Amino acid sequence: MPEHDDPRALVLRTAGTNCDGELVRAFTLAGCVVDLVHVDRLVADPAPIDRADVIGFPGGFSYGDDIASGRILAARLREQLWPSLRGAAERGCPMIGVCNGFQVLVQVGLLPGPADGEWPADRSPEPTVALAENEGGRFIDRWVGVEPVGDRCIWTRELAGRFGRETMMLPIAHGEGRFVAKDGATLAALESGGHIALRYTEAVNGSQGDIAGICDASGRIFGLMPHPERYLDWTRHPAWTRLDAGVRTGPTPGRLLFEAAVGAVRALASA
């Protein structure tokens, strides 16, 4: 049974969310009690956001990704839940948006967020980056090498140097994952401001700077196109049958990513 003081994770779902099961498992394995709640229920009563210690925006095809990926869910969060989301951001509640969740977070304006970390009160920030249709114009599913960048992001910084090239990989599965910044200055500011948290080690979808994931100024809100929640066990590695048994010990990069963020939550609680 979960301990009473275990961190409380909120996983938000809606019609078309389909990576919620594995995201729930990721938080559970990292020691959280998990609430999986439909966005309609949050609009009616945002209390689960207010009491969450960590929030996950799962992958999938929210509302079918009709119009564009994550568009309708992002519009609902902006128009109907901004005060609670802002509150969560301000109290340092870590958030992760995976794939469709990342697409939602950038359209809500939670990523990259204001450079000074001051969240606007009345309405969400204007989006400054986007995840556009892949170069090649097709959905693509494959594993790709990634590397954590910098020490800002609480989700990825502990991954640095822990894994070799053959295991520091994550799966991507998206049609619209090409990272695009509004203009050159925006991209430069993201780079210099420490917002880049994860890069692909090769060009996979035409993303600027091979950017796979970014974080906000606090390093606690993080979004990425690859799926760390699909890499919670060594048997999920794409070529695990040829990895030496010695390599397949300890947490996977995916599991460590969630453990790191939940660890930061515990650290904040005990501080």
Next chain:
Amino acid sequence: MTTTATTASKAVHRIEVHPTAGDPVAQRIMHDAKALGIRMTGARSARVYLIEAELGDAGLGAVCSKLLADPVTERAVVGASDGSGTLIEVHPLPGVMDPAAGSVRDALHDLLGVDAEVTTGVRYEFEGISAGEAQNLARRLLANPVIQAIHAEPFHPDELPKGHEHESPLTHVPVRDLDDGALEKLSREAHLFLSLDEMRAIRDEYRRLEREPTTIELETIAQTWSEHCVHKTLKSRIVYREERHEGTEARRHEGAASLANNQSNDPACLRASVPVCLPLTFSNRPGHTINPDGSVTIDNLLKSTVAAATHELIAEGVDWTLSVFVDNAGVIAFDEDHAINVKVETHNHPSAIEPYGGAATGIGGCIRDVIGTGLGAKPIASTDVFCVAPPDTEDVPAGCLHPRRILSQVVAGVRDYGNRMGIPTVNGAVSFDHRYIGNPLVFCGSVGIMPRGENDCMITGAAQPGDRIIALGGRTGRDGIHGATFSSAELTDTHADEFSHAVQIGNAIEEKRVLDAILRARDYGVGRLEGTEARRHGGPDLVAGTQLDDPSCLRASVPSCLFNAITDCGAGGFSSAVGEMGEKLGAEVHLERAPLKYAGLTHTEIWISEAQERMVLAVPPENVAALQQICDEEHVELADLGHFGTPDRELILNHHGVVVGRLPMAFLHDGIPMPTREAVWGGRDGETDGERDEETKSRRDRVRASNDDAQSEDTSSLRLSVSASLRRLLSHPNIASKHWIIRQYDHEVQGNTVVRPLGGPAARGPMDAAVIEPVPGTGRGLAIACGLATGIGDPERGGDPYQMALAAIDECVRNLVCVGADPDRIAILDNFCWPSCRKPENLASLVRAAEGCYDGAKAYRTPFVSGKDSLNNQFTIPGEDGSDGRTIEIPPTLLITGVGIVPDISKCVTMDAKRAGNRIAIVEAAGPDSLCNMSRIGGSHLVDLTETPDDVESSAPLADLVEGPKLARFIAEAIRRGLVVSAHDASEGGPLVALAEMLIAGATPGAPLGATYVPCSPTPLVRHLGDRPHCYVLEIPPARVDEFNDLSLELGVMGTTWMGEITSTGLLDLHDETIPVEDLAKVWLGPLDW
């Protein structure tokens, strides 16, 4: 509520959304157009929204900025923008499903308080091509006139189309006084597709009832009695006989077969001119009677073969099947708490006309079958197998789409539906043959997981008298009408016009919402954690400490579940779903209660519409409110259509208070006449051997022409070198890499995929089977694979469908054990796709395949748990002046799909070559027949490349039902003991193609792998490159070779050849020739890299 209501009147507003940061959609079209020979200098795309609403400028601005356009990457234009190029717009025809339009409509309502009607389209601008070329491109690539309209100007109508109310009068169809000719005419013209016998039975029933049928009654009978729904061919009585005829080529196979002969002993193939004995005999088969004249009478072919094998295996102690042949999917035990259910469907005819929608609704329907099994299952994996004409086909008959387009679109359909549903597509195959030109095959499979409940109470459901008939999900429209009868008909060149209403477009998110609601309703009473919805997923154990704590589980109804039974609305729509659920009870339905997409449907259309994404549940009245609440929360529409249980077990149909149909369930379900059908094997005289030779030659020419590598060879040579043959086989479209397809599917959503369809360090190795861990963290896995051996049964090559069935089962089993499945826990499914079985020869070939299913399932101890048949797969090209024309029959195609339990996923083995120094073993059957197999080329892909040499048999290899199962158990045990580091099934292209694939899969940039392969003799080629059953290629570390040999001795396996070893040279060393592995990779990866 709208802020602009005072200044705006209702009008259709047109909004274009243009990409501003690159346009990959347009780039992709330029790429695909180039493949069609249309070269343009530039292309642009934009989405178009037509919104009929009261909106002023401010409102339109808000719609653009808040909803339709991304501020970073898109630009919205109200109205029609000016363009410089040639314009094409594609918009859906009225009534065609437009999922995006629905989402926009809902979002406009939720976010902006605007009530609107919406449709969506796409605008293209092309540079450097004429208007004519643009139209041509639009027809060939961008739009299908069956569902879409092509415009050369910006489309901006004054109003959006709406249905119109019209009377739905009660009409009777006189049948009581019709003679045979008139009955047949009625069947044909009303698209009933019923036989004369069946029409007579209907006439006689109404004479007994002393009235005429109503339209809806006639349609209900036609749906229920369709081949698609009742499988009347497979269930009928068949008299089978064999005709010896003095052909030349065919003789080799038919030979001296005697129906009672049970010898398969003949090593006579060693003397090439002597006919081979057939091992198929008919004595001692259940439900079979051998008549004095030598013919065989088979009562209910399905029951006497496929199902008989399962029931006999169960009687012999196979205790892990939980539900076979009775539900929407077969069910087997997975572990003590969970069951796995599995179903494979075909959606061939809709995919011929509209491949994208046909394939999408094919997978959607199969997923609903899995959801609607027992008291509901969660889909956890999908499979897909496509059979199409070769992509380089030049001569496409009128009424057919080009095979390249069909393949691209069916892939897109499966991709968009499966990915959106969040179900990994993990296994599949593609098979090319010119005879699929007018009638492609699209097989879609779905695997689910369900809780077993106490005493397996969750495995079966049954409607109870008084239960409400509850429809969930999509609205009913005119789409998909006559799908069941259409699928039972034969395609002709006019079908695209006549049956465009049978085409459906799927809406995956609707189905996902329905799934979410059903799983919540199923697990309603199961200890939900306070403050969390995480329990709702039921099946897979998502949250620690939440084991299923199902209460007492009374059989009448499971208290934790809100419903007593569930089924999907598939073929036949409500008529089939309600008819089947109410078969034992009767049912009363009020058709006006079904929510409609648009006005104007007749009551008959409502009843038989096959609109997608609908499920029917039997719900106790006291549970309806709780179900309604769940549905409201999940945005799923619920309709209470009536109730189950009528006094006289009748089906009573009402429309606005008028009884429009009243049928006894007994007549509906038991009234179909089952005539005796005639099957004749060996009487094939439709084509001469000369024609057959011609076909083989032209196929060979095509393969050669399509192979660049072959251009440099001497194509006239009868005796190709091993290396040249290997290259050609690797680039054969059936064998070449399918990464172009696989990469478009999400094969790891849900996070439980352990062995993917592509593996190895560069993820380019074709895995034998997929493995998933359905309950994560338990270490117990499920392997999923298929087997297809069409060439071995091909009538064009004198093949035998009996051997084809055995080979397909063997291949499926091999694929499963190669990744670590337990051969004693494999369940299989059959999917028969045959040309018309009204033709006695085709029915005979079906009989032989079914007998093969029985023998194979018994020998391998792999019970069939489910199956499906599609028995009218042919395409007729009309002749000149109304003559009969030419019918292209597909080759009889039997897909075997298998699921196997993997006791410990940490012991899984993959086919990618691992390490230099490891030994390579080829393991195959020992014994005289198997030795003969090494010189039999029939059914091999090698036949496509080279004339049959003198030292080779033209017949197909024979299965060995003793050695085959023994080898599967041997390989599984060797894997279980950790002796094997790579295992690969060698079927298409024999052991050398298998080894080449292992090397291609295992190679890492910077760390090349090679192999030595030293045959004692390079000839005959078929020894190394021929398709055959029971053959495995293994990689074994030197330190484990002794243990492996000991195990061979222990299990009596004699057929191991140590052929060479893995090296680090990057070369495949064939002793007298060497080939760089990367060259092989290039020819293997290239052909289908679209």
